[in-house]
Amino acid sequence: MSFLAGTNMTGGYGAADILHDCTIAVDKGEIAVIVGPNGAGKSTAMKAVFGMLKLRQGSVTLDGRDITNLTPQDRVQSGMGFVPQTNNVFVNMSVEENLEMGAYIRDDDFSGTMDRVFDLFPILKEKRSQPAGQLSGGQRQQVAVGRALMTQPKVLMLDEPTAGVSPIVMDELFDNILEIAALGIAILMVEQNARQALNIADKGYVLVQGANRYTDTGEALMANPEVRKTFLGG
Amino acid sequence: MSGFFDKWRIPLLYTAMALLLLAVGFGQSWTVMLAILNLGLISAVMALGVNIQWGYAGLFNVGIMGFAALGGLGVVLTAMPPVPAAWSAGGINLGLAALVIVGTIALALFVRERLPGLRGPATLIIVFAGYVVMRFFLDPASEAIEAVNSASEGYLGGLGLPVLIGWPVGGLFAAGAAYIVGKIALGLRSDYLAIATLGISEIIIAVIKNEDWLSRGVKNVTGLPRPVPYERDLQAEQWIIDLAARFETDVQTSSAIVVRLEYALLFAAVLGILMWLSQRALHSPWGRMMRAIRDNRDAAEAMGKDVTRRHLQVFVMGSAVVGIGGAMLTTLDGQFTPSSYNPLRYTFLIWVMVIAGGSGNNWGSILGAFLIWYVWVMAEPLGSGLMNLLTAGMDADNGLRTHLLDGAAHMRPFLMGLILLLVLRFAPRGLIPERSGR
């Protein structure tokens, strides 16, 4: 049993199902990457794992505990962090306040965690009192990831953290993600840049129309000629 | 069973309503019943207008009071005899003031085109200057007009036309005001229309209360011409006397009943026509499009529909209908009393009618109008009766008792607020829900 696992998830936003019997899992210190075409249901799968979507079938477990019926807030409490694909920062609040809000559920002193986030993303320290809405796309993503890290989650879920980010910043972000994983945190992320993502991934899921098409290690998927042809552009 | 009820819902509910009214007729008096009926008919017209805005398009108009007042003003300006002395006293200055307004607008538009860079400040200066010049003519005009026989006239009077012409005129006045408000506030978020209509209606009321030269202000315009004969003329007619004999009443009662019946027929005719037009509109491609816009604005916009323009259309149409209702009300009252326009009666009651009846459904709005008006009228004696009962043990001049009895009058608005909130929450589709897909 993996640390975090969504098993046989089926469900959608309304009457029609978007996810069909979809399974996704990740272990501590591991990076799992979900790739797939636009509209495949990647974001939906993430929401399902985070409890933002009502599942008709299937379950989600965290550290062996069934959390299928927990609200997203409760999942935050139990050690999950989520960075949504869009609107993932408080635009009218300063960088520092964004991080503080990330730590909202913590009653202890979180200045150490904030220092660690600033170590990870030094630029944020510089811009700490600037409203997040005035940052560049890459900086915003850093704020978003930093906010999620403030709860010291055991699992970090990232929905396209590198969307709209230049290649250099993207490499930096991937390095950061590797660093975070090295702390023993489980990372589940959706990526549009499938190649780079699979490169750093321990596990890869190729999702098509809400169902698992291929599941393997990142390396194996990169090596799979069919996956290469259809999803990695040759 | 529920299928049966659904199918026969409208006739059943209307029959029940008719029985309620008949009960008043048999139990209390026919004049009272007809009074309730007449105001019910007028409320129904206004509710129809509001339903056009809210039910068809989801537009929230908090200024019904103002549009109803404009309708009333329309009747005054159409039907009252002109006051020639007032015209000769202030007519020229008034005309000049009107010219200045037109000139100011023309100049502002012209300058805005010529000086694109300075639009804001230029418009501001021109409008300000225009206003000052306008006041320069208007002030003496209004003073002169108000001085003319101020005890009974002191205003310009109307055109002396038949009073029924005042009804469409009232509708036009309301439509004009709605056009201006809609032009400004539509297309922004929905609350802004509500706020803007609240504003315009307060201003309309302020104008008709204060511009005595136009509406006699709080001195009221009384003795409006009637579309139906006067009771005292009828009382001399043989057939009225016969009628009284036949039903074993006096001529006063029978003439009053005949007059009210005639009003009822007139109002019912107007309501019928408006209802027929609204139903046709609702079931036309235009109506379908309106509902499509209401239900999914984004999709409609993506399909290239000019949503704001459509909204302006319905807003103007609905307000015109409210204006006609206001005109009818003033005609029924036989007088125009600016100080009687209060939001509780005109804005809020109509809203409760529409919501309770079934927003989006014209039949529902009309039923709601009758029912809520009925409840409103009946709640008055009930409220004070209840308070009397509660305080029966106290002295007649006990402070608490008089206080509570005074307070009883406010139980009605409380009840209406409660009905609105309850319906909105537990039966948001109302008594006669809008049928989907038709």
Place this chain on the structure above:
Amino acid sequence: MTDILNALVLLSNFVLIPALSYGSQLALGALGVTLIYAVLRFSNFAHGDMMALGTMATIMITWGLHAMGVSFGPLPTALLALPFGILIAMAVALVTDRAVYRFYRKQRSAPVVFVMASVGVMFMYNAITRIFIGTGDQRFADGERFVLKVNEFKELTGLDQGLAIRTSQLITVVVMVAVVAFVFWFLQKTRTGKAMRAYSDNEDLALLSGINPDRVVRITWILAAALATIAGVLYGLDKSFRPFVYFQLLLPIFASAIVGGIGQPLGAIAGGFIVAFSEVMVTYAWKGFITLIVPADMAPEGLVQLLGTDYKFAVSFIILVVVLLVRPTGIFKGRVI
């Protein structure tokens, strides 16, 4: 030279000071509206009647205090009653939210439904206020009426024109500054205040951060009820209390909130003063002032009043219209959707 001084004193007495205190009252009212808007995302039509209700409660308690022989020295007794009035208003607001708005929040209803519900609430508050206190005018200011009297000022300065500062005006401005400072400190510096801003900024992300939406909403109503009651009591002390007038205050309050940028606390304050100063200046008869500053033969004949006081609501409306036409987001870029 003394003429100029006299003119300035005249202006202060009839425009500056009244507008300052009226502006403070509007600002507090608009701050409440804007907070509700920022967090719950609708224009609360019941705010004016919430002001009336809170003020009514305060007045009743003031009467009770009088009956017990309590007074507050030179200050109005109503200030002693105010905290209790605020508590009552808070309770009413919380009950209302629980009974009315919460349902629509869970349903994620359209804003216009909230607005409609708030109109229903408005009429219920309205009725409650009237059942308790009636529709008439209530004057409940006691204590010292003036801080500075006209003849004192004249003696002090030797000028012809007098200047009076009423206690209520001074109290209004002082209370406004204190309350605004508190609200801003609360929003900027406290954890709860920041959570409120976060919720207003991005509801979904606030949920993902573990912020409890019900708590944020409760705090917002508590603040709004307190602000409404304070604004209402200050207005009533300054002028008088009549339920219908409070309903009519809704328009200038909305205008203030929108001019400043709805959802922006700072904007609400600025908007309150803009509306108040415009209203007072436009409805002020400038004759006396102009007579003092121009040569005697150029003195105006008329009142030189742009609009009669009966039309003061037109000023709010015109400001509203101009803002909607020119810059719908308001001065401080409020929310448009």
